Amino acid sequence: MAAGRRVALLAPLTGFLLVFFVAPLAWLLSLAVREAEVPRALPRTLAALESWQPNEPLPTGLFPAFGRDLIEGREAGTLADAARRLNYEVNGVRSTLMRAAREVGSADAATPLDARFFEQVDPALASPAFFAAVQRAKGPVSAFYLLASVDLVRDAQGRIERAPEANRIYIDVLLRTVAISFTVTVLCLLLGFPVALLLTQVRDRTADWLMVLVLLPFWTSLLVRTAAWVVLLQREGIVNGALMKLGVIAGPLTLIYNRTGVLVAMTHVLLPFMVLPLYSVLKGIPPHYMRAATSLGAPPPTAFVRVFLPIAAPGIAAGSLMVFILALGYYITPALVGGGADQMLSYFVATYTTDTGNWGLAAALGLLMLATTIVLYALAHRLSGGRAVAMG
């Protein structure tokens, strides 16, 4: 085919994806390292701090420049964003800065804008620790959000240390996300492998029918399946009702809005994603390998473990990795059937984007999630022998 025609055919989708997929994603991830708020609002302050070291006395000329920035930043509307950014490092400084800006604005021209003036507003505003934080946020890039996403901070001297105990939450979220995804993957494997194996052993017509039973849930909306689990597992739900009627339990069990609910619902949603690739892997193993092993005297269990499983192992690993990758990104199901302590990484990315406006941290957590996904996908790709593992 002529090169020109190829370009014409590929241009529409390429252009579309560059604009609506690649560019937004790149822009989002760039937020993880960008420092734009403080340089935009406090340019003169940063200029005055140019050659200052955190252990030196604060430079002369700093406070008048700081005062000027506060007035102009407040008028231009850029101060609020900078105050929010600095508040991540210096607790409570957000309201202090906004108050200082008001007081600078209403001070008469004769009042000198010096250290004493800001000390009276709040001692924190005249402290080297505050200006060290300002300096660290001078941009254009910093590792602040990336460090924060793994519970690390820089101290006043710029050394990396662990965040104060009360602020350490993200390592916990990461471990929880991995733990839930891992458990769901193992459950899917335990439930899915025998079914996939059975599909390869029965007659074709039976396999077709059994496949329908796997595919129907696969096509059913995620939300419908999550709703089904709410109906089944809630306090007055069908499972509790049945167990109480049978006399197995005296009072209702808490099966939902906790970890149990998340694991059950996620396993249910992801199980077809395990069965389908496993089936195609197991189907590809010629049955005469097993027959050869048994004819050479291996009992069926031995033949299964020594011949069948080793051949199937890379495919099983690839399928499991794909389920794990899908589980890592889960948001809706944990949000609907989990409790506060069961929310996964995606939930925090969404909340920081829409509710608290901490876009830098949302981006840093997103970057972490994307990097993990890419590494694991590459591994799955290699294990499955270079065949793309499609999800359809």
Added chain:
Amino acid sequence: MEATSATTSLHGAPTVLAARPRRASPWRLAYWAYCALVLVFLLAPIAAIVPLSFSSGSFLAYPLPGWSLRWYHEVLGGGRWLRALGVSLVVGLSATLLSVVLGTLAALGLARLRGAWAAVLKTMILAPMIVPVILIAVGAYFFLAPLSLTSTFTGLILAHTVIAVPFVVVPVLTALELLDPSLARAAASCGATPRIAFFRVTLPSIVPAMASGALFAFAASFDDVVIALLVAGPDQRTLPREMFSGLRDSITPALTAVATIMIAISTALFLAMQAVQRRARRAAMREG
């Protein structure tokens, strides 16, 4: 019945033996029972909510006090659920149409293309299947705002097309790669212009792949909640988005009626997919 037993008694015994070479051992029975339980686990939750939607009572429990269509009257009688169904269909069909057009063109351009550029392009086109959807949604949330596309149908359709288009490219590209290149040459040697050869030879053989891609693309859009949560405005509340709010609030029988309608739609999609694949298999067998 009688005819069958007669056949069996005449020359059936060896056949029966051949079909069941060994008796089901207890291990084997346990294995079958386990697989049956797994399938029950997969299907029972979905099956359990369907009868609840026809209940005359307002409690989500069995036994049902009686049958009625009151929840369907509530859902389909107008208001937010009907509007959401309309939004989902409009957005889904538009995203599907856009995906099929863009995806098929790209697949035609990619077919038999080798080398680094092909690899880069394929990676970019397939990436939305792998990248966690929350990142696509957050990216769209930021990026559609300066284009004034947040809270618009256009914005939601474009964002859904991003996640739907790989589902079209993959099957169409596969179909094109499997297509015998000598067919086009044969058409040309019979005097067909490239345009006629494309419309009479290439296009008919990729139509089944386009159809299954379209079904997957529609399902991808119809299933999405995450993008709708971040990008859609009050006028673009899709069915899943409306269900999400409903479930956050408290689950009602009306919601089970909506769920049943959604099950019906996805079953229809599934059956359409089975039909498309059967036809494609038959067509392949005719050619082979």
